[in-house]
Amino acid sequence: MAERYRLEILDHREVAPGHWEMLLPRVGGLRDAEPGQFVSVLCRTGESWDPLLRRPFSIYRAEEDAFSFLYRVAGRGTRQLSRARAGETLDLVGPLGRGFWYRDLVPGSRVALVGGGVGVPPLFFLSQRLLEAGAVPEIYAGFASARQAVALDRWQRLGLAPQVATDDGTLGYRGVVTELLERRLAGEGLQRIYACGPRPMLREVARLAGAWGIPCQVAMEEWMACGAGVCLSCVIKVEDDASPGGRWMRVCREGPVFDGAKVVWNRA
Amino acid sequence: MHDAAGNAVDLSVQLGGLTLKNPVLVASGTFGYGREFAGFFDLGLLGGVMVKGISLEPWEGNPLPRMVETPAGMLNAIGLQNPGVEHYLKHDLPFLRSYDTRIIVNVIGRTVEEYARVVARIEAEDGADAYELNISCPNVKEGGIAFGSDPAMAAQVVAAVRAETERPVIPKLSPNVTSVAAVAAACREAGADAVSLVNTFLAMAIDVDAERPILANGFGGLSGPAIRPIAVRMVWEVYREVDLPIIGMGGIMTARDALEFILAGASAVAVGTANFVNPYAAVEVLRGIEDAVRRRGPLAEMIGRAHRR
Numbered sequence A: 001m002a003e004r005y006r007l008e009i010l011d012h013r014e015v016a017p018g019h020w021e022m023l024l025p026r027v028g029g030l031r032d033a034e035p036g037q038f039v040s041v042l043c044r045t046g047e048s049w050d051p052l053l054r055r056p057f058s059i060y061r062a063e064e065d066a067f068s069f070l071y072r073v074a075g076r077g078t079r080q081l082s083r084a085r086a087g088e089t090l091d092l093v094g095p096l097g098r099g100f101w102y103r104d105l106v107p108g109s110r111v112a113l114v115g116g117g118v119g120v121p122p123l124f125f126l127s128q129r130l131l132e133a134g135a136v137p138e139i140y141a142g143f144a145s146a147r148q149a150v151a152l153d154r155w156q157r158l159g160l161a162p163q164v165a166t167d168d169g170t171l172g173y174r175g176v177v178t179e180l181l182e183r184r185l186a187g188e189g190l191q192r193i194y195a196c197g198p199r200p201m202l203r204e205v206a207r208l209a210g211a212w213g214i215p216c217q218v219a220m221e222e223w224m225a226c227g228a229g230v231c232l233s234c235v236i237k238v239e240d241d242a243s244p245g246g247r248w249m250r251v252c253r254e255g256p257v258f259d260g261a262k263v264v265w266n267r268a
Numbered sequence B: 001m002h003d004a005a006g007n008a009v010d011l012s013v014q015l016g017g018l019t020l021k022n023p024v025l026v027a028s029g030t031f032g033y034g035r036e037f038a039g040f041f042d043l044g045l046l047g048g049v050m051v052k053g054i055s056l057e058p059w060e061g062n063p064l065p066r067m068v069e070t071p072a073g074m075l076n077a078i079g080l081q082n083p084g085v086e087h088y089l090k091h092d093l094p095f096l097r098s099y100d101t102r103i104i105v106n107v108i109g110r111t112v113e114e115y116a117r118v119v120a121r122i123e124a125e126d127g128a129d130a131y132e133l134n135i136s137c138p139n140v141k142e143g144g145i146a147f148g149s150d151p152a153m154a155a156q157v158v159a160a161v162r163a164e165t166e167r168p169v170i171p172k173l174s175p176n177v178t179s180v181a182a183v184a185a186a187c188r189e190a191g192a193d194a195v196s197l198v199n200t201f202l203a204m205a206i207d208v209d210a211e212r213p214i215l216a217n218g219f220g221g222l223s224g225p226a227i228r229p230i231a232v233r234m235v236w237e238v239y240r241e242v243d244l245p246i247i248g249m250g251g252i253m254t255a256r257d258a259l260e261f262i263l264a265g266a267s268a269v270a271v272g273t274a275n276f277v278n279p280y281a282a283v284e285v286l287r288g289i290e291d292a293v294r295r296r297g298p299l300a301e302m303i304g305r306a307h308r309r
Ligand SMILES: Cc1cc2nc3c(=O)[nH]c(=O)nc-3n(C[C@H](O)[C@H](O)[C@H](O)COP(=O)(O)OP(=O)(O)OC[C@H]3O[C@@H](n4cnc5c(N)ncnc54)[C@H](O)[C@@H]3O)c2cc1C
Pocket: A038, A051, A055, A056, A057, A058, A059, A069, A070, A071, A072, A073, A074, A075, A076, A077, A078, A079, A118, A121, A122, A220, A221, A222, A223, A224, A256, B065, B067, B068, B069
């Protein structure tokens, strides 16, 4: 159940240029957070009402007593947030949304985790849970360049070796991460794909998954005002049995994770 | 509610025929049909819930982007997406009825007749304690603001609904007019019990890099702290010129903001965009008003008091 928390910042550091990791105590309902869920954070300081709205961030790491999110400085809110210091208080609401589903996987299942940019870190939390469930995660991570590559060291510490693609070729494969996935799909034994990243990447992952007949879950992003399911800003069209043409679903509530085969990718 | 000495603090207010146990409501479209917030606090604390606008048939709403943040505010062009009156009666009403709070149903329509038919349908199921008529939504092409921009049209909607119900009828007025008091006066003549002031302000934001409007709809409605001073001024004007109780709203974030509206002449207030920022905003506003009543005396005397100073 989502609650509002005012938490003391345990650690806040720039892990790559323009990319920050915010570490917070894992209390109350945050202990029940699942991978793919997010928290919605007040980014302003003091008594100003500007920027007004909370900003959503997905959970990156979930340790026993602490959790973190990793964000890119994208605009006014994240710029202000990046000035917060350890010891200060952060106001957040969470955990929100419906995360990835994985409890149905049988031990030994091979699954691909495909991330792009700041969509990569949330897959780390997922991989933690997948390992606990006895699944075998393969990580595919795409970044603009080596300077923006985040979260890789965490996987290495877990003994996982992410396959990396960068647009400029400064790290790993030169090209987009979906090309790595496409090569992998030619091989055997993949039972599911999980993806988080920019919409064009998700769309391509869903297309490839469909072509190879492999189930795929995508974590969608839309601008949201409330994060609580009432403002109807962040809706996307998703098909279900009753509505083959798709009906509006809230990214913040029914999502952010959806069945990639059900998302209506063409915008109205 | 009790004061420091344990005496009850009376926060009840009378809005035409509608009695609220306290003056704090939540604004239509910022609270859904209550469910999402019930996890944060007991909805029975509120004076009432103004539900998201309801139409005869389901409405699809506008394409995305529907929302963009602006300085100390936000623009929305949701386009009144809603599942329709039958869905409300079946799924949302029983839930809301389980709380000790007033249900104020926000009604939308493309024609005068549609407003009346929604109300008639809800009357048949005893599905509301009062009706708020949204004749002021800036985000739909038909209905909405077209009715609220013209005193004669506004009066027509009020009269049509008035014929269907004995319950309080509360038109929600648009701030996008030259004289909101003139529209309020026409609504009073047509039988309104109170007015809601204000809906969002017609506004726009342009993506300077892409060189096009940010919202798919082009225009949107501005809400949040940015509009509060204009909303307070409009409440002040209507209080001065029209003898009709007012539900004041527009950028209320704190109890002090709410008191501004009350002192300007609002008998009750609605918390809107603030619900997005702080899920407990309405409860905190209520606590603050309770506190003010304890220190400053009865609520009824506070209403419009700034006019008399
Ligand atoms: C469920 C979810 C999870 C997320 N998780 C993460 C995460 O883990 N890490 C991370 O770095 N980011 C994440 N994001 C994105 C993050 O929320 C945004 O980058 C952040 O809100 C930007 O805020 P800002 O004030 O810095 O930028 P703003 O100044 O608000 O905007 C920055 C840029 O984003 C664009 N933008 C802003 N608002 C909108 C809108 N309504 N529609 C379309 N474009 C818009 C603008 O064009 C602008 O250039 C997530 C988003 C969602 C919905």
